[in-house]
Amino acid sequence: MPAAPHRFSQVDVFTSEPLRGNPVAVVHDADDLDDAQMAAFARWTNLSETTFLLAPTLPGADYRLRIFTPGGELPFAGHPTLGSCHAWLAAGGRPAGVEVVQECGVGRVVLRRGDSGLRFAAPEPLADTPVAPDVLRRAVGALGLPDGAVVDHRFVDNGPRWNILLLDSADRVLALRPDGAALGGAHVGVVGPYPPGAEAAFEVRAFVGDLGIGEDPVTGSLNAVVAQWLTGTGRAPSSYVAAQGSVLGRAGRVHVERDASGTVWVGGGTVTCVEGTVHL
Template structure:
């Protein structure tokens, strides 16, 4: 039996954020056991806390979707840091936790709420016309509603579509077959500063992710300074009955993505 927590991320109210399943002390689990448990939970992500290999990290994290492993993801980073601290983890440096994952070391700072430093973009720049056409068709978006489009991949593979306004984001409808292996994030900005985000990733077994830290980090790296201010709050999850709120701050070129975290389930899990 291994200690287990399920943490709701990006909401200060239970059951309205994005849950992540966190297994503690997972060093002796095989890849197959981790993959099987992630399929069984059927959450957008399930994580496993292990001893760090990096001399600068407090713990190592492996992140799985129902469809496979990711090098980095945002809400699992915040939820796992919350679980590690709640279970008695003591960070090397006061005021921050350093997580080792497939994308390298990620800093999570502690304050009013946990916030991670978004990793650098691995793939950026404008989308080619063919990819843009596929992405728009997959979400039933009229091409004229796309204001701007770019690669904003910081690990999972995101591309971003900026739509004309939040209502256009809320109107998106996914055709999973048409999306293929694309990881599509959409964002709309209202005249009053309202920011609405949705994330579609059917190729990894998650048709729509409720609230998505990595995508929001990529959006900020893309649009802050041109279309978004250096500090704002994005809404995500309404289409799935959630009320996610993602707090974004860009400081000195670093994108900080923060959110409230709440433990909803504590227990032990048998993966044997």
Template sequence: MPHRPFQQVDVFTAQPFLGNPLAVVLDGRGLSSEQMHAFTRWTNLSEATFLLPPEHPEADYRVRIFCPAGELPFAGHPTLGSCHAWLQAGHRPKGRDVVQECGVGLVKIRRDGTRLAFAAPPLRRSGPLPEADVALIARGLGVRREDIVDHAWCDNGPGWRGVLLRDAAQVLALRPDAAVLAGLFVGVAGATGKVGVVGAHPPGDDCAFEVRAFFPGNNGLIEDPVTGSLNAALAQWLIGAGTAPERYLAAQGTALGRAGRVHVARADGEIWIGGDSVTCVDGRVLL
């Protein structure tokens, strides 16, 4: 087994150990899907990525993204973390933006100093959630149905269901019931069972919104520290509905002792999701 260049990157933070970690294998050539999946499970992280030569002529590199349950067509923090690692390894894009090739196609990544931002991919599904789902989510989150002031499908690959609560304090106070939410996860055909919750901070706070993300895992309900795909979908929903301004800062991970910060902006007709990244481990992995 060869040694391959490897980085572990903390994403959506400029300070190590306060964001969402990602394992990046910078040369995934010759690895099977089964090997990639097995390595991802071994890392005990939410995702691992494997960089490959591009197949599309406009792409700078291709990435395969895995979580413990299997391969993902797209995910936000793996997109930013993989690009950060690729640039740290000395690579340079063909044009002004980095172009990543992944399961949803080509994703543009823009550089703003040390911060990177990706153009949110189109929503695969949007519009209000079924009322039965909303009622079940309310029970699972431990809130009243009327506390959910708005809701929408936020599916951009990962099949997020988004709910807007009254405020950020209510979001931070959530104590989800995994047993109740399990009924949603298994009861909806083809659903991935991912629930994103968002609430507004008071005017004048540095962050406009507080975000939390929940999904099922092998050992029950998992909360993701910082979630790029969810924030991208939430931004498309909330900005489109006039609930959020065209530029704002979201906090995520607070309930887990993290300090994730997601920079959201609508520019040139696109939603851009940005954040800092820092390499915490840089070396080689036997794989």
């Protein structure tokens, strides 16, 4: 059977300048594709995530999104949520209400448009505990961290499962050269504060070797749980900007805000870099 043409977009996320954020590949009108075709295309793009826009199945949703890494499917991810919403709107998508409602593996995710670009309401975590002692020991060793460098830690599941280490400084985060094999299959996020008055409040890095990419350039799901944790414990103000991707030659900027209801909104710039047709 001949391959069917689908509209295709590649969107750079958490930046307003092309090639400085984290790209996501978006296939439009993908209801005719099966799981194997989606997974194969995600392996072929070899991006951290490739997404597929489909007709919604939940009441109130404007579209449904499936999110694949080269290693498998995710129920939620942040930069694919923003980039796919950007692509859906650019292709003529019109939300039923003021907000855009995305359906994905964790249910409905609400998005809004604002001065800093699109932003999503961070889903409530499915789990939130200290990092398991054995995982913490392995992560500290794999990252080559000295005693006292880890200020605190949390394991949070918001679709992806993150073992998050709060370090003593952004410089410490930037200097990390992890042993990927020693990290094993654990998803490890690290965050460290910049001095007061800096352009960004925190530097963030995400190590996800089991997804086939090593380090993710800019990570919405990680920044979401970091923001929920740090703003909820008073370690971060209710509104701040985080930097990510510096070590990879990117300049991702993640805008975070906790509103009066306690909902954390995560967003940033989005820009289309590639448009065309893909035959699948």
